[in-house]
Amino acid sequence: MSIWEYANPKRFMQTSAAILPWVSVAAVLLSVAGLVWGFFFTPDDYRQGSTVKIIYLHVPAAMLAINIWIMMLVTSLIWLVRRHHVSALAAKAAAPIGMTMTLVALVTGAFWGQPMWGTWWAWDPRLTSFLILFLFYLGYIALWEAIENPDAAADLTSVLCLVGSVFALLSRYAVLFWNQGLHQGASLSMDRKENVSDVFWVPLVVTIAGFVLGFVALVLLRTRTEIRSRRLRALEARERMS
Amino acid sequence: MIALLIRDLRLSVRSGGGFGLGLVFFLLVATLVPFGVGAETAVLSRIAAGILWVGALLACLLSLDRILALDHEDGSLDLLATAPIPLEGVVAVKALAHWVVTGLPLTLVSPVLGVLLNLPAPGYAPLVLSLLLGTPALSAIGTFGAALTVGVKRGGLLMSLLVLPLYVPTLIFGAEAARRGADGLVNGTPLLLLAGITAGTIALLPFASAAAIRAGLR
Secondary structure, eight states: OOOOGSSHHHHHHHHHHHHHHHHHHHHHHHHHHHHHHHHHSSBBBTTBBBGGGGGGHHHHHHHHHHHHHHHHHHHHHHHHHHOOOHHHHHHHHHHHHHHHHHHHHHHHHHHHHHHHHHHSOOOOHHHHHHHHHHHHHHHHHHHHHHHHSHHHHHHHHHHHHHHHHHHHHHHHHHHHHHHHTOOTTTTTTTOOOHHHHHHHHHHHHHHHHHHHHHHHHHHHHHHHHHHEEEEEEEHHHHHHHO | OHHHHHHHHHHHSSTSSSHHHHHHHHHHHHHHHHHHHSOOOEEEHHHHHHHHHHHHHHHHHTTTHHHHHHHHHHTHHHHHHSSSEEEHHHHHHHHHHHHHIIIHHHHHHHHHHHHHTOOOOGHHHHHHHHHHHHHHHHHHHHHHHHHHTTSSSOHHHHHHHHHHHHHHHHHHHHHHHHHHHTTTOOOOHHHHHHHHHHHHHHHHHHHHHHHHHHHHHO
């Protein structure tokens, strides 16, 4: 049995229907457990006070924002190479979730930055590259919406995703270079993992797992919706023909 | 391919082709900025290089929808797609023609606008050099954006949304090279990186653009 069997829409619908409830419940349980644990049962940081707790929203959202784009890149490649419709639809389904996660990461970061850095926004490399990633998501979604023919839309957005990935990566490092020119932000580039102690680490991992499962559940759900609307459109076309 | 280049150049120079529109837009941007930030020469000379780069980028963006949209409307793009020369070559020639009628003139008039914005004396050569190296990348990326939206009715706004994020690395390195030059610093590294981006986009993006046109025309 190979993974390509799930490219069959019927097979995909069966499997996703079977696992969707489990994934959804697990996602809710883990997210709620991790967030409640993180918000109410961990101590305040000795320097950041209670603002440290935004980490439980910020880090999972930021991780997902980047990884969803990578997932879209992989599914776009599969669509371009093997022409599996489920793959293209999964990329389409994932994009708005990725955009929301980017926005969540930016907004929670601003809320944390206001008391900690004294500013809502700084042109720091990480912040800037996330803003650029947000713009890429916007363009990708807008292109899906603009094109009528579903196959042409899948082709064009896949090409955009490939080229966009290269340019997003370029921008990430170009922004580092640009920021060095202004020599800013030594305090902003701290490596979080080395600073986080186990007290914060364990609930953070639980929350991340919850967010990832939540993403999987949403993608499955949205892909199922897309497949159904495709089928509906095919049925309508058949009705008109007869 | 040479015939195609000459045809594109002729079309864009004649009236309605939009040649000169980009230049006038560039001049307008340079004129409007002092109204916005004040006429203080110290402020202007500090931001002149960056303003000129952003202005050149926007002027490039303005003329992008003419690269393919007009050909798509009158059907000549379909002919070109079925012509014996590869579509990748057609796209590359179109990007080159766009650069000759926008990027090159913008580069040539930028010193004059530098005078308007009080660019410091050591900044002129780096500004011209960085624009000369960077504007081909702007044309190549812009052609890709035009190719993505060729089948979309009134896709101009959508194309700007797609193309502007792709312009970020080029703008960063180009403006950085020009700014370092204006400050009298060494600017070899950003210039080399800019040249790298230009070489890479010219070499690879025509393939992506041709794929996009094929998908859009199907």
